[in-house]
Amino acid sequence: MIGDFIDGPLWYLSLTVFLLGVVWRLVAILRVGVAPDFSTARHGGAGGALRTLFTRSLPRRPVFTRGKVQLIAGYMFHLGLFALLFLAQPHVEFISERITGFGWVTLPHWGFILAAEVAFAGLLLLLLYRLMNPVTRLISDTGDYTASLLVFLVMLSGCLALAQAYEGLRLLHLLLAELLLIYFPFSTLMHAFTFAISRGYTGAAMARKGVNA
Amino acid sequence: MYRPVSGTAILRLLQLLIVLALVVAGNLSAQTQAEGIQLPNPGTDLWREVRQRAQPATPGPTSPMRQAPGIDLWSEVQQTNPVPAGNTQVKSVDSGMLINPVGDQWRRFRMEMLVPYGGYVLGGALLLTLAFYLIRGRVPIHAGPSDKRLLRYTVYERMIHWFIAAIFLFLALTGLTMLFGRSLLIPLLGPEAFSLLASASKEGHNLFGPLFLLALALIFFRFVRRNIYQRGDLAWLLRGGGVIGSKHVPSNFFNMGEKSMFWMLVLVGGVTALSGIILVFPILGLGRELMALSHVAHGVTAMAMMVVIVGHIYIGSIGMEGALEGMATGYCDLNWAREHHDWWAEQCEQNGEVVSVEEAAGTEGFAQGAPKHAPLGETGK
Amino acid sequence: MARMKFYCDAERCIECNGCVTACKNENEVPWGVNRRRVVTIKDGVPGERSLSVACMHCSDAPCAAVCPVDCFYTTEDGVVLHDKDICIGCGYCFYACPFGAPQFPADGAFATRGKMDKCTFCAGGPKADNSAEEYRKYGSNRLAEGKLPLCAEMCSTKALLAGDADVLSEIYRKRIVYRAASSLQRGVSYQDATLRSPSGLTGRASSNE
Ligand code: HEM
Ligand code: SF4
Ligand code: SF4
Numbered sequence: 001m002i003g004d005f006i007d008g009p010l011w012y013l014s015l016t017v018f019l020l021g022v023v024w025r026l027v028a029i030l031r032v033g034v035a036p037d038f039s040t041a042r043h044g045g046a047g048g049a050l051r052t053l054f055t056r057s058l059p060r061r062p063v064f065t066r067g068k069v070q071l072i073a074g075y076m077f078h079l080g081l082f083a084l085l086f087l088a089q090p091h092v093e094f095i096s097e098r099i100t101g102f103g104w105v106t107l108p109h110w111g112f113i114l115a116a117e118v119a120f121a122g123l124l125l126l127l128l129y130r131l132m133n134p135v136t137r138l139i140s141d142t143g144d145y146t147a148s149l150l151v152f153l154v155m156l157s158g159c160l161a162l163a164q165a166y167e168g169l170r171l172l173h174l175l176l177a178e179l180l181l182i183y184f185p186f187s188t189l190m191h192a193f194t195f196a197i198s199r200g201y202t203g204a205a206m207a208r209k210g211v212n213a
Numbered sequence: 214m215y216r217p218v219s220g221t222a223i224l225r226l227l228q229l230l231i232v233l234a235l236v237v238a239g240n241l242s243a244q245t246q247a248e249g250i251q252l253p254n255p256g257t258d259l260w261r262e263v264r265q266r267a268q269p270a271t272p273g274p275t276s277p278m279r280q281a282p283g284i285d286l287w288s289e290v291q292q293t294n295p296v297p298a299g300n301t302q303v304k305s306v307d308s309g310m311l312i313n314p315v316g317d318q319w320r321r322f323r324m325e326m327l328v329p330y331g332g333y334v335l336g337g338a339l340l341l342t343l344a345f346y347l348i349r350g351r352v353p354i355h356a357g358p359s360d361k362r363l364l365r366y367t368v369y370e371r372m373i374h375w376f377i378a379a380i381f382l383f384l385a386l387t388g389l390t391m392l393f394g395r396s397l398l399i400p401l402l403g404p405e406a407f408s409l410l411a412s413a414s415k416e417g418h419n420l421f422g423p424l425f426l427l428a429l430a431l432i433f434f435r436f437v438r439r440n441i442y443q444r445g446d447l448a449w450l451l452r453g454g455g456v457i458g459s460k461h462v463p464s465n466f467f468n469m470g471e472k473s474m475f476w477m478l479v480l481v482g483g484v485t486a487l488s489g490i491i492l493v494f495p496i497l498g499l500g501r502e503l504m505a506l507s508h509v510a511h512g513v514t515a516m517a518m519m520v521v522i523v524g525h526i527y528i529g530s531i532g533m534e535g536a537l538e539g540m541a542t543g544y545c546d547l548n549w550a551r552e553h554h555d556w557w558a559e560q561c562e563q564n565g566e567v568v569s570v571e572e573a574a575g576t577e578g579f580a581q582g583a584p585k586h587a588p589l590g591e592t593g594k
Numbered sequence: 595m596a597r598m599k600f601y602c603d604a605e606r607c608i609e610c611n612g613c614v615t616a617c618k619n620e621n622e623v624p625w626g627v628n629r630r631r632v633v634t635i636k637d638g639v640p641g642e643r644s645l646s647v648a649c650m651h652c653s654d655a656p657c658a659a660v661c662p663v664d665c666f667y668t669t670e671d672g673v674v675l676h677d678k679d680i681c682i683g684c685g686y687c688f689y690a691c692p693f694g695a696p697q698f699p700a701d702g703a704f705a706t707r708g709k710m711d712k713c714t715f716c717a718g719g720p721k722a723d724n725s726a727e728e729y730r731k732y733g734s735n736r737l738a739e740g741k742l743p744l745c746a747e748m749c750s751t752k753a754l755l756a757g758d759a760d761v762l763s764e765i766y767r768k769r770i771v772y773r774a775a776s777s778l779q780r781g782v783s784y785q786d787a788t789l790r791s792p793s794g795l796t797g798r799a800s801s802n803e
Contacts, residue, residue, distance in 0.1 A: 069369060069372070113420065116420060117420065117423055117424060120420070120421070120424060121424055121427060124376055124379065124380075125372060125376060128371075128372040128375050128376055129368065129372050131375075132368045132371045132372050132375070132543070133368045156417070159416060159417055159420045159421075160412075160413035160414075160416055160417050161413070161416070162416035162419075162420065163412045163413075163415070163416055163682065163683065165412065165709065166408075166409045166412055166413075168409050169409060169412070169413055289635050289636065290635060290645070298635060299633035299634055299635045299637070300633070300634045300637040301631045301632060301633045301634065302611055302614070302631070302632065303614070303628040303631035303632075305626075305628070305697065306688075306694075307694055308628075308631055308633070308694060309633060310633075310694060311633050311635070311645060311647060311693070312692050312693065313691065313692050313693070313694055315689075316656060316689060316690045316691060316692055317656065317690075317692065319689055319690060320656050320659055320660050320689075320690040323660055323686075324659055324660060391662050391684070392662070394662060394663070395661075395662050395663065395664050399663075399664055404663065404664065404665070404677075404680050405679070405680065407663060408663050408665070408679070408680040408681075408682060411662060411663050411682045412682040412683075415682050415683075415684055501688065501689050501694075504685075504689055505689050508689070
């Protein structure tokens with residue numbers, strides 16, 4: 001009953017909210033536009049935008065020397081999460097069944113677990129860092145904690161459901177994931193999409209100026 | 214419906230049948246006759262009679278009394294060493310072994326020792342702590358809270374402390390669910406709900422277990438320097454850490470008790486973690502003996518850790534005024550430091566590392582350099 | 595009621611693995627899982643014997659004692675069964691079992707064992723008798739149809755017997771007596787036998803059962 005609701009209507013609702021919300025937020029951001037740059041361009045912006053999009057994913061020395069913990073935990077969390085979200089066999093199956101209609105290569109079970117371990121360690125360390133460091137504590141608001149907590153709960157419920165034999169545990173995981181999807185567009189979690197815009201913008205601006213950023 | 218079958222008569226009979234099957238290959242030696250076959254059984258009596266009639270009156274050189282082949286066959290079946298004695302087409306763990314030599318011991322350890330005594334010990338530790346609190350009450354800061362603070366733990370140190378604490382609590386809860394759930398939770402939840410909870414606990418425990426090893430390593434490398442025993446630690450021990458009597462005992466950054474807890478955690482916790490890792494990989498072709506051994510080591514060390522940690526949590530929270538502050542905010546009260554870690558406090562005061570409450574509370578205090586007493590490295594980041 | 599037991603006669607088992615195959619086929623046991631196995635002791639040397647083992651349906655079962663979710667039960671026939679909906683695949687029954695009977699479908703890292711599987715004495719499981727679900731999870735329920743386990747029924751030498759303990763022990767007792775008499779009369783054919791017969795006692799190499 002409640003299970004049917006979670007598995008059916010709520011899933012479609014959350015997916016809709018997520019998709020529409022993300023598009024709406026992105027359109028809103030893009031519609032703001034950029035101030036015209038009157039200087040003569042030394043290079044075209046597109047190449048710079050594209051390059052920066054990827055190069056900024058690599059750690060840079062100044063960043064590395066400033067905060068090792070955040071950097072390492074950050075990589076652990078994001079890479080682990082990406083792997084377990086998009087390469088774990090149960091997830092790929094779910095996506096292929098419910099959304100795309102096709103699947104792709106999946107990690108072996110141990111790879112999935114390893115990704116989960118790495119992501120958990122990263123997330124916990126990042127969350128604790130946020131709480132322990134006075135600066136990050138001061139600049140964090142409820143939204144940040146809600147986002148962290150939701151992601152953590154989704155991951156935890158997924159970990160508890162690893163036996164893949166209990167409908168109740170699967171539904172709990174799904175429910176939390178749905179809440180996360182609904183919350184996503186209206187939170188800082190949007191950085192999963194907006195990072196591309198900001199990096200692209202920086203890259204393009206710098207390339208126009210002829211700066212190798 | 215089923216009714217529980219009690220008694221071991223059938224098992225004995227079965228055992229008897231197997232014994233007979235194997236000894237029939239040769240004659241019975243006097244020793245097996247004394248051992249396995251004592252149940253009243255017409256077949257046995259008959260066999261005995263037959264055997265007696267077959268026996269030469271005196272074993273002379275022409276008819277040596279030989280060890281019957283059936284007997285060493287039986288001893289191979291009943292093997293006591295964990296290397297499979299037999300061959301089989303079925304390839305899985307220990308499949309060449311007819312009788313598991315360690316299962317019974319392991320079962321008795323878990324069901325007759327770990328479950329009951331583990332429960333008593335853990336419950337006892339909680340009760341003792343409560344009793345201690347009721348009798349001694351909270352240890353106050355005798356001089357009262359001051360308006361001065363000392364930097365006690367950096368961000369990184371607090372972070373890894375709460376990291377291991379969270380993982381430990383989760384592992385303890387999930388582990389205890391598996392251990393005591395059958396007796397405590399099934400009556401409450403019923404078998405289906407408990408099965409779900411137990412499965413969740415098992416999966417969670419298995420996933421977070423290796424993280425405990427990581428956390429332990431982080432803790433070890435960060436805190437080991439300050440936990441090497443020093444001059445003064447022995448005196449602290451001899452005077453019971455100030456628990457016996459009310460006289461205060463001086464100590465360093467960590468006192469003797471804290472150091473001992475650190476080493477206990479590292480060594481015992483290391484065993485817990487490593488034995489746990491073995492248990493997490495059941496299908497490495499490891500035989501049941503190693504698994505059972507790991508389980509014993511895991512159970513005993515986990516219990517030991519939980520008991521010690523009960524005390525640790527008590528002192529760190531309600532047991533002592535001012536103790537939590539250092540691990541929560543990074544700064545401890547100067548008076549608290551003077552009363553519990555006076556040598557360290559003195560050193561800090563000499564180095565001019567005392568800050569005001571305001572400084573400690575804001576980012577200002579955070580910008581203060583690290584004290585020189587310890588290799589703290591990063592201050593705030 | 596009956597107390598169901600298996601009994602394997604080491605003097606008769608010829609290690610043909612017919613019981614293993616029969617079991618796998620009858621119960622559609624998943625890949626990699628064998629509920630029954632034949633173990634040969636002293637393989638290739640004098641005194642070689644084989645025994646077919648599966649769950650012995652212990653009267654006071656160690657597996658049931660250690661199971662953290664208490665999913666075992668003993669039927670009226672003395673058959674030890676377990677509920678796969680409750681099992682969490684922890685493997686403790688395998689550590690405790692004297693005969694290595696519990697088996698697990700998965701062989702992955704991180705304790706992915708899946709739900710335990712073991713011999714059911716062809717008695718199905720806790721689901722409705724002979725329902726599709728029972729068959730999928732536990733295999734067939736021959737007992738409910740009034741039949742004995744297929745492994746024993748298929749055993750070509752009647753080394754493996756299944757049935758009520760009283761009946762089995764009676765059969766076996768007879769076998770022993772006949773065997774003893776036979777070896778007294780003719781001597782035994784294998785090496786290291788020391789019995790030689792005095793005249794006057796008649797025996798057959800085997801009973802007819
Ligand atoms: C550090 C790494 C650890 C690992 C890898 C680990 C792993 C395991 C594994 C695999 C089991 C057996 C469960 C099963 O087979 O499904 C287990 C049981 C258990 N663990 Fe751990 N564990 C770790 C740490 C801890 C800690 C820190 C505690 C306690 C604070 C703990 C307490 C227990 C308990 C109580 C059991 C249940 C024993 C039983 O049911 O007989 N474990 N652990
Ligand atoms: S699984 Fe093992 S312990 Fe349990 S009843 Fe069968 S033989 Fe006995
Ligand atoms: S594997 Fe299943 S049946 Fe065996 S002890 Fe664990 S929960 Fe019980």
